[in-house]
Every structure is written in C-alpha cells, then in structure tokens.
Amino acid sequence: MAVIVPFESPSGASIDGLVGLVAADMERVNTTILSRTGSDVTMIPEVANHLISSGGKRLRPMLTLAMAHLTGYPGDGHIKLAAAVEFMHTATLLHDDVVDESEMRRGKLSARMLWGNEASVLVGDFLLGQAFRMMVEVGSLRALDILSAAAATIAEGEVMQLAAAKNTATTEDEYLAVIRGKTAELFAAACEVGPVLADRPKAEQAASRSFGMNLGIAFQLVDDVLDYGGKAAKLGKNIGDDFREGKITLPVVLAFRRGSDSERAFWIKSLERGEISDHDLDHAIGLMNKHRALEDTISRAHHYGAMAVDALALFPASPMKAALGQVVAFCLARSH
Amino acid sequence: MAVIVPFESPSGASIDGLVGLVAADMERVNTTILSRTGSDVTMIPEVANHLISSGGKRLRPMLTLAMAHLTGYPGDGHIKLAAAVEFMHTATLLHDDVVDESEMRRGKLSARMLWGNEASVLVGDFLLGQAFRMMVEVGSLRALDILSAAAATIAEGEVMQLAAAKNTATTEDEYLAVIRGKTAELFAAACEVGPVLADRPKAEQAASRSFGMNLGIAFQLVDDVLDYGGKAAKLGKNIGDDFREGKITLPVVLAFRRGSDSERAFWIKSLERGEISDHDLDHAIGLMNKHRALEDTISRAHHYGAMAVDALALFPASPMKAALGQVVAFCLARSH
Numbered sequence: 001m002a003v004i005v006p007f008e009s010p011s012g013a014s015i016d017g018l019v020g021l022v023a024a025d026m027e028r029v030n031t032t033i034l035s036r037t038g039s040d041v042t043m044i045p046e047v048a049n050h051l052i053s054s055g056g057k058r059l060r061p062m063l064t065l066a067m068a069h070l071t072g073y074p075g076d077g078h079i080k081l082a083a084a085v086e087f088m089h090t091a092t093l094l095h096d097d098v099v100d101e102s103e104m105r106r107g108k109l110s111a112r113m114l115w116g117n118e119a120s121v122l123v124g125d126f127l128l129g130q131a132f133r134m135m136v137e138v139g140s141l142r143a144l145d146i147l148s149a150a151a152a153t154i155a156e157g158e159v160m161q162l163a164a165a166k167n168t169a170t171t172e173d174e175y176l177a178v179i180r181g182k183t184a185e186l187f188a189a190a191c192e193v194g195p196v197l198a199d200r201p202k203a204e205q206a207a208s209r210s211f212g213m214n215l216g217i218a219f220q221l222v223d224d225v226l227d228y229g230g231k232a233a234k235l236g237k238n239i240g241d242d243f244r245e246g247k248i249t250l251p252v253v254l255a256f257r258r259g260s261d262s263e264r265a266f267w268i269k270s271l272e273r274g275e276i277s278d279h280d281l282d283h284a285i286g287l288m289n290k291h292r293a294l295e296d297t298i299s300r301a302h303h304y305g306a307m308a309v310d311a312l313a314l315f316p317a318s319p320m321k322a323a324l325g326q327v328v329a330f331c332l333a334r335s336h
Numbered sequence: 337m338a339v340i341v342p343f344e345s346p347s348g349a350s351i352d353g354l355v356g357l358v359a360a361d362m363e364r365v366n367t368t369i370l371s372r373t374g375s376d377v378t379m380i381p382e383v384a385n386h387l388i389s390s391g392g393k394r395l396r397p398m399l400t401l402a403m404a405h406l407t408g409y410p411g412d413g414h415i416k417l418a419a420a421v422e423f424m425h426t427a428t429l430l431h432d433d434v435v436d437e438s439e440m441r442r443g444k445l446s447a448r449m450l451w452g453n454e455a456s457v458l459v460g461d462f463l464l465g466q467a468f469r470m471m472v473e474v475g476s477l478r479a480l481d482i483l484s485a486a487a488a489t490i491a492e493g494e495v496m497q498l499a500a501a502k503n504t505a506t507t508e509d510e511y512l513a514v515i516r517g518k519t520a521e522l523f524a525a526a527c528e529v530g531p532v533l534a535d536r537p538k539a540e541q542a543a544s545r546s547f548g549m550n551l552g553i554a555f556q557l558v559d560d561v562l563d564y565g566g567k568a569a570k571l572g573k574n575i576g577d578d579f580r581e582g583k584i585t586l587p588v589v590l591a592f593r594r595g596s597d598s599e600r601a602f603w604i605k606s607l608e609r610g611e612i613s614d615h616d617l618d619h620a621i622g623l624m625n626k627h628r629a630l631e632d633t634i635s636r637a638h639h640y641g642a643m644a645v646d647a648l649a650l651f652p653a654s655p656m657k658a659a660l661g662q663v664v665a666f667c668l669a670r671s672h
Contacts (some may be wrong), residue, residue, distance in 0.1 A: 039495075077624055091461075099458060117434065121434055122435060126465060128487065129488030130488050132484035132487060133484045136481045138486050144468075149465075151468060152462055152469055155458050155459070158395070163377060302363045
C-alpha cells in the first residue's frame, strides 16, 4: 500500500533536502523509467505511465540514490537500480489493486478500473521483468541477490496479510511480520544496495538496511493511522478503505485487545463478517480514540523512526545524512 | 496457456527417451522445487503445490537439463535454472488463470477458484521472486540476462494477446508475434541457458535458442487446434474455451480470412461481441473444417517443428539429440 507523500508537513519536516541532493540523479532515473516502459504494445506504456506519472514522490528510488551518495559510490549503477526499485514498487501497486479490488489510487481511477484486472496483472509482470533486466545490466550479483530476495519476501508478506485478513485475533507481532514483508523490505533493499554497489564494509550495508527497514515500518504504521483519520484528499484515497476491506492494521489490533466483549463483537462483526452499516466507521474511530489506539500506533512509529535515525549513526555528519534524518521526521509528521 | 502432455501419442512418438535421459537430474529439480515453495506462510506451498503437483510433465525444465547435457555442461547450475524455469511457467499459469477467469486447469479446479484471485496473483509473484533468487544463486549473468528478458517478453506477449483479443482482423503475423512472446520465448530461454552455462560458442547458443523457439511455436499451434478438436479429458480443459473467451488463434485467423461475408459476420458476432448460443461452437468447428483451418494450422506447426529439428543439425548424433527430435514429433502428434 502506498500513499502520496505530500512535500511539506505542518511540523516543518520535509523531504525537500533529499529531493535537492538527488535531483540530478533523479532526472536520469526518470529518463530511464520512461524509456524502460516503452513497448510496441501500446497498452504497456499507457498502463505503466498512468500510475508512474500519477504523482508518487518516488521515495524508494530516492533512497537508493541517497545511500549510494552517502557511501561514496562513484559509478552509475545506482541509476538503473533506483529505476528497478520504482518498477518493483509499481508492479506491487498494480497487483495490490487487483487483490484489494481498489477503485482509486493516488486520487485517480486505478489502472484496473480503466484497463481491467488483466492489464494490471500483466503490466505488473512486465515491469517486474524489466526491473530484473536493469539489475542484470548493472551486473552486481550481490545487489541482484538483495533485490530478488526482496521480491519474494514482499509477495510473502502480502500473502501473509491475505491469510491474516479478517482475523481480529492477529497479534501485534504477527502484524509487524506482515508489514516488514509487504512494505519495509523494499525500503530496506532499496537502501542496502547503495553501499553494496560502493563495495563498503558489511557494517555500512547492515546500517543502511536497518535504516530502510525501520523507516519502512514507521511509514506503514503512519499510513495505517491515516486510513482512520488522515487527509483523504492529500492521500488520494478514501478514509476507511482498510476498515471496509476488513484489513487488520495496528490501530485495530490495539483497539480490539483493549476493548470490552461487546466492542470485540463489533470488530468481529464489521471486519471478519463484513457487516458494516452507515455509522460503523465513525463508531470504529470512536473506539480507537477511546483506547488511544491511533495515538499509540503513532508512538510505535516514533520508536521505529528513532531506530532508523540511530542506524545512521556510524556515518559521519553530512548534508545527505541530515536530509535522511529529515525524511524520517517527515514520514512521522504526516500523521499530524 | 499450457496443457497436460500425455506421455504417448497414437503415432508412437514419445517423450520417454528424454524423460529417461534426464531422470536423475529431474529428481534433483523436483527436490529443489519442493524446497523452494516452502514458506511459513502455509497458503504459499498449498497454492503452489496444487498446480506444481497437478501432473504437468515439466517439459520446459527438462529442456534446460537436456540442452545442458547436449552441450556437455559439467556443473550443477542447470538444476536451479531448470527449477527457475518451471517456477516462471507456474507463475504465468497462475496469472493467466486470473486474466482468463479460468475455472479449470489440468483437469482440476484452478487455484483462483479454490483460494481466490488474490492468492493466485500473489503466489505467482512469490514464485517469480524465488525463480530469480535461484538464478542469482547460479551466478551466471548471461543466463540471468536471458531469463529476465524472457520474463518481460512473456508478459509483453500476454498483453499483446489481450489487445488483440476479440479482434478478428488479426493477421497470421500478428498472431505469431503473440505466441512467440507468450509461449515460445520461455521454451527458447529454457533451451538457450544450457549451452550458456556450458560456455559453448555463440553458434550453439543460437541453435539451442532456435530449437526452443520453433518447438514452442509448434507446441502452441497444436494447442490451439486441440482447443477445437482435442481430447478434453487428456488436456484437462474443455473444448471450446478459446472460442468462449473470444480468443483469436490461428484456426480462427485462417477460417475468418477464407470465409464468406456471412461467415465473417458469424465470427465477429461470436468472438468480438461474445454473442454465443448453443450450437455456435459446432458451427465454428464446421467452418474450420470447411476451410481446412485446423488441418492447415497443423501444417504450419509441422513447418516450425522441422525448423526446430534442423536447428539441432550442428550437434553430433547422440541419444540426447535423438530424444529431442522425438520431443518435436511428439508435440506435433498430439493433434492426431
């Protein structure tokens, strides 16, 4: 699941620093993305560009560029790897929309509403194939290993979510395992390949991976909160989507565990059996507020955000390191 | 699209020779397949093994093993590449079933009927990820290049088919471009990686690729014919599926081009507009027989079969080469 990341948040935290530092590289990434969605089969660039050009902020490829810079990589393999990361992400979104039967994505009709489920599945597969081609061209077997393992882990996390769907007894640990797979793993891999390309020591590779993993977890937790109280217009999706789809996210896990028997009956009725009537979303949000479930999900997000920042401690101070700290603050501040 | 390949055909052509020659390797491939579908997320092995253990004859991985043998490869990288090829094929089948809304696959309910479209999409993605992990483990960048390009080309062929679907004006050339992508490319890649692993001269790599490509085209053309006159029980699918789905295959292309105005109106009504009543499939088969469309599709298949056999000419005579010739004869004989 992804949301549009607004460039500014009320707290002043911003990703503008990062955007500025990687701007020149990002232009090359965008050119690569454009050329690699090309095909004589016109439906492919149509579907791919509908989503790719729809205003996502390309946070994941920016992270690949940033970590390559931070660790002093002098080559240009990071351009293709960053494009590959964005293709993997886009393929996941296309397939997610089919899985979730989503009607909207980033404030526009989803690709499957415009071209059908078939096109979403197949163009997703095409982008995944193109992503691997680009990785192969870069020629780093270690980067290939990281990104191909991530592809399998992401799918595994999504299946886990499917199996956990509508199960209100899901524990916080089980839920964390889901989001580590479906969201955080790609952040982690996107970051890890930077120092891998630069052939830096294992400690820097591990630190970069840890930064990405914890940032990804924090990002997803804030996303979960926004689904119950966010600014739908900025998000490009509707409040309550998770609720209507019976998705078990951390706010639900906390509200369910802390609730009374009759409250648990409400969660089971609405999420497991899908019996939802007009004011049930309001009631759900009321229960979350009563049990501080949204607030505490944000606290948890801050915990992972802090781990992300600390993971970068072994790198010397630099504008890029400061910008990456700002990215963490920005992701957390989205919830205000 | 794939069918169960029966081990024997009335003409006596058989794949038993190939099966015998690769039996020891194939056992290792099967062990690899089993271990790589493993996951703590139980739905993954369930869905994957439902299809993988459902009686497909694993022709594609056998081709990888065969070409590695034929070109004298002494290592064991071909085991993982063969398993990767089977995973790519299985992922394609899982996604195809979602795209085609198929209810049956190899004589059993399709995975999407048992676990839903969601699981079929995501487990397909997982298998694709695992396929790439195995390729990376083998460590041949050239083999990775071939197989990742194949992944993109297969998806491209499927999208092309989607765009051509229900368009009775499709030419034979356009149709050939579709099946080169969606079917023959994986046969070609499966064969090509054998001599690539063995580090054989370009001529042998090209010959192996050509063998696979032409065998794949012949295989698909026979498959198209079987959909209008095959033995549904052996195929594990129903006669007329392509017709009901409005799929434009070579028998349709030929019957349409050779037909009268009123016959073309029939094809447009049934395939483009999907207005199909009780006896229309019989009528369609009648028109195909009248214009020798099925017979001539088989003739075309023999043409590609002959090209496949000739592609192997530069290899010295051996039991493996003879067995590969038998595979071509067998694929063609399925139509009798």
